[in-house]
Amino acid sequence: MTEPGRRPESDSEQGQEKQEPDDRQGPGGEQRPEDAAARRSSAVPVLTKQRQGAPAAPEWQQWQPQRGEPPLWATETQPGTPAPIRTATLWSVLATALLSALLLGDGLGLNLLIVAVPAALAAHFAAQDAGRRPRPWTLVWALGGLALLAVPALRDAGLPTFLAVVSALALGSLALHGCRTWPGVVFGPLGLFGSLGAGTAWGWSGLRARAGGSRGRLMPVLRAVAVAAVLLIVFGTLFVNADAAFADLLGQLSPDVSVGDGPWRSVLFAVGLAGALAAAHTAAAPRRWDRITVSPGRARGRIEWALPLIVLNLLFAAFIAIQLAVLFGGYDKVLRETGLTYAEYARQGFWQLLWATLLVLLVIGLARRWAPRDGAHDATLVRAVLGVLCALTLVVVAAALRRMDLYVDAYGLTRLRVSVAAMELWLGVVIVLILVAGAVGGRWLPRAVAASAGAAVLAFGLISPDALVAERNVQRYERLHKIDIAYFQDLSADAAPALDRLPEPLRSCALAGIERNLGDASEPWYATSWSESRAREIVAEREIDATSNCYGLGLDLDRP
Secondary structure, three states, X not given: OOOOOOOOOOHHHHHHHHHOOOOOEOHHHOEOHHHHHHHHHHHHHHHHHHHHHOOOOOHHHHOOXXXXXXXXXXXXXXXXXXXXXXHHHHHHHHHHHHHHHHHHHHOOOHHHHHHHHHHHHHHHHHHHHOOXXXXXXXXXXXXXXXXXXXXXXXXXXXXXXXXXXXXXXXXXXXXXXXXXXXXXXXXXXXXXXXXXXXXXXXXXXXXXXXXXXXXXHHHHHHXXXXXXXXXXXXXXXXXXXXXXXXXXXXXXXXXXXXXXXXXXXXXXXXXXXXXXXXXXXXXXXXXXXXXXXXXXXXXXXXXXXXXXXXXXXXXXXXXXXXXXXXXXXXXXXXHHHHOOOHHHHHHHHHHHHHHHHHHHHHHHHHHHHOOOOOOHHHHHHXXXXXXXXXXXXXXXXXXXXHHHHHHHHHHXXXXXXXXXXXXXXXXXXXXXXXXXXXXXXXXXXXXXXXXXXXHHHHHXXXXXXXXXXXXXXXXXXXXXOOOOHHHHHHOOHHHHHHHOOOOOOHHHHHHXXXXXXXXXXXXXXXXXXXXXXXXXXXXXXXXXXOOOXXXXXXXXXXXX
């Protein structure tokens, strides 16, 4: 075959080459050793030239793990490049950091809401620069988050405050991302933490750009701030020494900052700075969680899909029928036949029914994933079967709440019983939303479930489980003259107004633990809840009688 770039040879020349023996071969046609070595040495430059064109990787690199491609969801949800940070955003971020350092070191109260206002302004300015406009659901998330931060300012209980703060962060993150789908609602609240590093770098680059381009304007600002600080210190000192009322008012309004608190205040400053920058960066370039697509499962046949659910519906219907028979026949007959006590029957039933409600939600989700999808008849079948299941589950929720009511009547109300009853009630609301979505369409369902969760946490915090526990137990004492005074020692200041109605010595015994937990009355106004202030007024109006005999009630007033 003719080689590229070589003149074709004639047939005679080709034949002559084939017949001429190679003088580099020995007798019999074998190659001499010295000639083979010479040919290998002459081939080395050719191989060297080839390697120079495409260098081979060293052997140690061949054993290194290869970096794979990022997952598809990470590529699809990748945020865009944010616009350069504006001056108003930087000032809002700085205000958030300063307020965090000054106010958050003394406790939780109105200070959380005060710190959240400039952080929200920073996010608003960043969203404006990105061309984003607030939508109705964005306003719902933002206003809901701010409303949840009012719970620490009003209530003293720990659990409602914790749930309110966590829920406020989640709703705020949803407002920044603008999520609509189930993946967005689930992962959107976590997206704010992913912007901590990127937000800090974004803010630093914007600060460097402004410092380099406006050095002539920076010094006048610094001089103005310094002069204002000097004037405040000088004239403020004169006014404080001139009038005691002004000194007292100024002492109550201004935060108590000492040199010893410097490290802790610095940490709070850094946290506020990073958090505000993360919120602003998320508003300017949010991660698109809604782009995650969850493919539906393989559609099942009608019999394969519907038969298990129909059997489950029949089981639910049988259980509800028994509950109606018990309701109309009375509990005494059931207790005699089962051998259970009144409290055992109520307590045992509630927890099982709570788990049944949770599992129904899982069953509905899996059923929707594998539902048949071959036309209008399949859609009608799915709505009918799941609609009946949701309706029967609502009756089960009502039965569970009734069991809890029976248990409370027998043994009183506690924090745990209030919490699980509230959880069961919210699950009932979710089932109602699913039932409505099955009838009219469910594009709004993810956001509605998230909004119902935020509203439930807000109501739980404003009602306050401690206040509700104290109120119900005081009413039970007024009716049955039964009360557990020792349990009230762990309640927060939210319970003080209800416990104040008890007669002595029960009142002093019940309020003893709350008085010990109130702490110092000199706490700043921004770190004191309304319930704490109200409890201090109650104790001050009628002091607790330390000589009350509480030993027979299971409580020692003199214990630490």
